[in-house]
Amino acid sequence: MEPIRVHSGLVYPMNRANVDTDQIIPKQFLKRIERQGFGQFLFYHWRFDEEGEKRDSFSMNDKKYTDASILVAGDNFGCGSSREHAPWAILDYGFRVVIAPSFADIFYNNCVKNGILPVQLSEDETQAIIKKAEQQKLELTIDLEKQLVVEEEEFNFSFDISDYHKQMLLNGWDEIAVTLTHEDKITAYEERQHLTG
Amino acid sequence: MTQPKTIIEKIWNNHIVHQEPGKPDLLYIDLHLIHEVTSPQAFEGLRMKGRKVRRPELTFATMDHNVPTKQRHIIKDEVSKKQMHTLKENCEEFGVPLADIDHPDQGIVHVIGPELGLTQPGKTIVCGDSHTSTHGAFGALAFGIGTSEVEHVLSTQTLGQARPKTLQVKVNGKLGTGVTAKDLILAIIAKYGVRFGTGYVIEYTGEAIRDLSMEQRMTVCNMSIEAGARAGLISPDDTTIEYLRGKRHVPDGEAFEQAAAEWRALATDEGASYDATVEIDADKVEPQVTWGTNPAMCVPVSANVPDPASQEKDYEQDEVQRALDYMGLEANQSIDSVEIEHVFIGSCTNSRLSDLKKAADIVRGKQVHEKVTALVVPGSKTVKEQAEAEGLDVIFKTAGFEWRDAGCSMCLAMNDDIIPPGERCASTSNRNFEGRQGNGARTHLVSPEMAAAAALEGHFVDVRQYTKTALNG
Known part of the structure; x- marks a missing residue:
């Protein structure tokens, strides 16, 4: 996974709460056995109509957001299914950071494991970013080391993240390799529980 | 200590x-x-x-x-x-x-x-x-x-x-x-x-x-x-x-x-x-029907669909309005007036033997409404066998239900069991998200008993009317 330290980019504002993983990537695209190539299916039924034509009514299709790499949305983002295809689609489409007032637990973990930085800001801060990004092109810089979301003109918001998640994202750790350094402890646990095979 | x-x-x-x-x-x-x-x-x-x-x-x-x-x-x-x-x-x-x-x-x-x-x-x-x-x-x-x-x-x-x-x-x-x-x-x-x-x-x-x-x-x-x-x-x-x-x-x-x-x-x-x-008081709980596009968008069967105007915040109003639009419902419409075209009894929420038995008790000797396509998908091969041993398959089929093989099926419509765009399903599954049962499909989450009763009537009804006689008798 690609480490992330400081990310600057364009905001795409999605002023919706409870965006579920069925919307992020609909089920018909979960049949592939690869990790790559899911970006084209991101928010598929919101972006495209029954004929596969882009919906003008959905703002993500607006040219001004084409290069967006920071997704800012409402409360409880990523609720629903555990499908990791959701963060795979978000990343493959070009987003590196998702900002929301809250995230669903499984989705949050899935983001961190794929090098997507989930940033939790307050409802008011999120709304301020969304409102501004709806009116104009908005560039933000997210500094993970300093835990700050900064914009040239007015925004300077700090955010919380667990130290473990922060280190994982900063270093792009292979978590399995880290766990395997505790191999002796796993074996000792199995012996204690009479689980040796 | x-x-x-x-x-x-x-x-x-x-x-x-x-x-x-x-x-x-x-x-x-x-x-x-x-x-x-x-x-x-x-x-x-x-x-x-x-x-x-x-x-x-x-x-x-x-x-x-x-x-x-x-x-x-x-x-x-x-x-x-x-x-x-x-x-x-x-x-x-x-x-x-x-x-x-x-x-x-x-x-x-x-x-x-x-x-x-x-x-x-x-x-x-x-x-x-x-x-x-x-x-x-x-x-x-x-x-x-x-x-x-x-x-x-x-x-x-x-x-x-x-x-x-x-x-x-x-x-x-x-x-x-x-x-x-x-x-x-x-x-x-x-x-x-x-x-x-x-x-x-x-x-x-x-x-x-x-x-x-x-x-x-x-x-x-x-x-x-x-x-x-x-x-x-x-x-x-x-x-x-x-x-x-x-x-x-x-x-x-x-x-x-x-x-x-x-x-x-x-x-x-x-x-x-x-x-x-x-905390919640069990005795105040009525049979429920979801009206919207997440499981909290839910009302008792005796109630009406909400009005966006009565929501506090503007984005909440938007959320309710968007859900009503997707679901093809009017604000303040009574939930039991909502007509359905499909019924799905199945999923990891409600596809076990007791779920099927309770649904079968409702439909026994009755007929699925002419406008409704109704499906029973047992949760496992074992459930299917046990249900058949008790004759539930015959009850369902006689009433006009399809009796299928085990799988997730229409809960998320990854196989061919898909609700067409704009059509409405009373479903015993767990998610009523947009497009969950098919692109443009409209899902109402209910119990197996409520789904069975809706299959017979073609719209939601309070299942307690159906069970009253059996349970008192």
Whole structure:
């Protein structure tokens, strides 16, 4: 996974709460056995109509957001299914950071494991970013080391993240390799529980 | 004297392999369930790094999401076919037991785990599926994980997890006649919202929970994730232990009695405290029907669909309006006036034998409404066989239902069981998200009894009118 330290980019504002993983990537695209190539299916039924034509009514299709790499949305983002295809689609489409007032637990973990930085800001801060990004092109810089979301003109918001998640994202750790350094402890646990095979 | 503990803390503490300040606890995983959709990339990850499955015998695989429920072996979708084939190859390569489409144990992963006795109190259970919370009904700590975590568990039989907060959902009093476990969990989510459980593990307590059968408890725990909680569980008691007695993977004889004593000891101690508690009165719960596009958008069958104008914040107004538009409903419309074209009885929430029996009791000797297509999809091959042994298939078919083979089916419409755009389904599943049952499809979540009654009437009705005679007589 690609480490992330400081990310600057364009905001795409999605002023919706409870965006579920069925919307992020609909089920018909979960049949592939690869990790790559899911970006084209991101928010598929919101972006495209029954004929596969882009919906003008959905703002993500607006040219001004084409290069967006920071997704800012409402409360409880990523609720629903555990499908990791959701963060795979978000990343493959070009987003590196998702900002929301809250995230669903499984989705949050899935983001961190794929090098997507989930940033939790307050409802008011999120709304301020969304409102501004709806009116104009908005560039933000997210500094993970300093835990700050900064914009040239007015925004300077700090955010919380667990130290473990922060280190994982900063270093792009292979978590399995880290766990395997505790191999002796796993074996000792199995012996204690009479689980040796 | 030791501090009283909740079952959540007890299971957690029993499974800590390694602890370090500032890091998640490394937990041992007792049972890892896998299916075709969320595992291929995990196995591929193992192959790329030259890793193996640490404990194949603690891993169990089945095919459920993609499988056809009629003409079992005609899988028209090549990509689906490949995904199922890949699971078979992966299980062979890594030595993982698999109940594939032809296996007598095949079924929805959350139906067969308990059925086979793989699910037991005190276990840590994971699966790349958010409805893994179902297994919490047995007093197991069971939660859904992503594919990276699937790979981690395959490789290490452990998972790093931050200690969750504990949330007690206390259900006081008794459920009324004709009101089900499904209505209860929908009412809880309607009252407290789709994210009150985020960051928590829920323990359901109280008289109404104790009164539930194991299958009803599974329905409640299944939908914990719809409240945001990765896991929801119920302390084991006599009901749990009697259900497990004689199950294939459960010890028997003296060993069973010993296990049963250990299971009982896991129950939350008197006086243990939770990080938060919410309560609900069971006797006030009515049969529920969802009207919108998440499970908290739900009203009692006697009520009306809400009015966006009565919401406090502007984005809440937008959310309600968008849901009404998607669902093709008018503000303030009575929910029982809503006409349906489809009925789906199935899914990991409500496809067990008792669910099918209750639905069959409603439809016995009656006819499905002429405008309605109705489907019963048993949760496993075993459920299907048991139901047929009791003649339920005949009751359903005579009434005009289709009687299908086991799988996830129309809950998420990954196979051919799809609701067409704009059409409406009364469904016993767990999610009414946009497009869940098919692009543009409109889902109303209900209990099996309510779905059965809607199938007969062509619109929602209070099922208690149907059961009154039978129950009083």
